[in-house]
Amino acid sequence: MEIRIRPATEADYEPINRLRRQVNDLHVQGRPDIFKPGFCEELREHLRMYYLSENNAVLVAEADGQAAGFVMVDYIDRPESPYNLARRFYHVAEIGVDAAFRRRGVATALLDYMKEDARRRGFDRIELDAWAFNRNALAFYQAAGFRCYRRFMEMSLRDGAEQREADAAAACVDPAAVHLICGMICSGKSTYARQLAQKKNAVILSSDDLTAALPCDHDASYPVVHDFMLRKAAEIARCGTDVILDWGFWQREHRRATAAFFRKAGIRCRWYYMDTPPETLRRHAEKRNASRGEGEFFVDEGLLSKCLSLFETPEKDEIDVWIASEE
Numbered sequence: 001m002e003i004r005i006r007p008a009t010e011a012d013y014e015p016i017n018r019l020r021r022q023v024n025d026l027h028v029q030g031r032p033d034i035f036k037p038g039f040c041e042e043l044r045e046h047l048r049m050y051y052l053s054e055n056n057a058v059l060v061a062e063a064d065g066q067a068a069g070f071v072m073v074d075y076i077d078r079p080e081s082p083y084n085l086a087r088r089f090y091h092v093a094e095i096g097v098d099a100a101f102r103r104r105g106v107a108t109a110l111l112d113y114m115k116e117d118a119r120r121r122g123f124d125r126i127e128l129d130a131w132a133f134n135r136n137a138l139a140f141y142q143a144a145g146f147r148c149y150r151r152f153m154e155m156s157l158r159d160g161a162e163q164r165e166a167d168a169a170a171a172c173v174d175p176a177a178v179h180l181i182c183g184m185i186c187s188g189k190s191t192y193a194r195q196l197a198q199k200k201n202a203v204i205l206s207s208d209d210l211t212a213a214l215p216c217d218h219d220a221s222y223p224v225v226h227d228f229m230l231r232k233a234a235e236i237a238r239c240g241t242d243v244i245l246d247w248g249f250w251q252r253e254h255r256r257a258t259a260a261f262f263r264k265a266g267i268r269c270r271w272y273y274m275d276t277p278p279e280t281l282r283r284h285a286e287k288r289n290a291s292r293g294e295g296e297f298f299v300d301e302g303l304l305s306k307c308l309s310l311f312e313t314p315e316k317d318e319i320d321v322w323i324a325s326e327e
Contacts, residue, residue: 001063003106005113008051008058008070015067016060017044023096030133047072050093059113061097061106068101070094071110075121090118092128105264111144135240139175140266176237178262182249182314183274185307186284186299188325192274193246202242205229230258234265252312273314276325281308 008016021039028035050056050072061069074091078084092114097106118126128146130137179196183189190206197204207225233243249255255271262269276284285299316322 003109004062008060012060016070019096069097069106090123090126143268176242177268179244181272186281187274187276193244200242202244204244206246237267250311270320272321273319
């Protein structure tokens with residue numbers, strides 16, 4: 001699917017308002033105690049103000065011949081005040097993607113366009129805000145590189161306040177993430193994955209466990225297992241639970257493609273590398289071989305040497321947590 005980002009025209013007025021209503025309905029569903037149902041004329045005409053102002057812009061994402069997404073932008077230039085230094089930033093006032101086009105790269109294309117547009121206009125930052133109930137949006141923004149620098153908090157004093165406060169606290173939890181563990185065989189990945197799972201209350205998905213249980217060759221089943229587990233990891237993360245992929249990720253291209261998959265899905269991912277010297281790998285292999293259970297394969301020197309020759313050590317900028325092991 002080809003996505004084209006361009007400034008909105010008068011012909012886009014109705015299609016964009018249709019998308020804005022979808023966004024408004026989402027907010028009504030998430031916080032019916034705050035947002036009004038429906039989409040009144042004042043809300044529709046608010047878009048017109050952005051069309052007419054020199055300090056605003058409206059962008060549209062076009063796909064399959066129709067408006068698949070939009071963004072309304074403010075060019076903010078605030079003078080110094082007794083409280084704050086002077087600030088200039090590119091502000092995302094409203095953004096939305098048609099329900100039929102979500103998780104297909106539309107939001108990413110809009111953001112890429114905005115980053116270039118902001119740079120051209122001399123801005124060095126993009127800012128936005130999102131409601132705590134909108135977990136999918138929060139996950140996308142965080143995966144795209146946005147960081148929280150301010151929080152709004154509430155305490156209800158009405159009847160049933162305890163439950164509402166619990167709901168609000170749960171909604172403010174950081175979006176779930178996928179944790180990807182890169183490293184050689186016998187590097188300690190699985191041990192680290194179990195420790196991380198306890199800390200994060202996360203689900204571990206191991207491709208080796210599933211391929212070993214299938215009545216077919218490992219190499220033949222791996223691509224199917226890999227694709228299934230990627231989709232399953234994304235599904236679990238969207239439900240609010242962290243996922244750990246204990247896969248190894250030996251090739252740089254595999255790491256790049258996996259990161260791109262979760263980025264497109266709007267899911268935050270975090271990379272870990274088990275930096276284990278060959279001598280330590282051999283000691284780990286000896287211990288593994290001595291205590292291996294039924295179905296576990298023997299790691300001899302030939303297999304270990306072959307694996308070392310195939311492994312592509314990641315660059316520092318690929319990894320979030322670098323774990324050096326000398327034991």
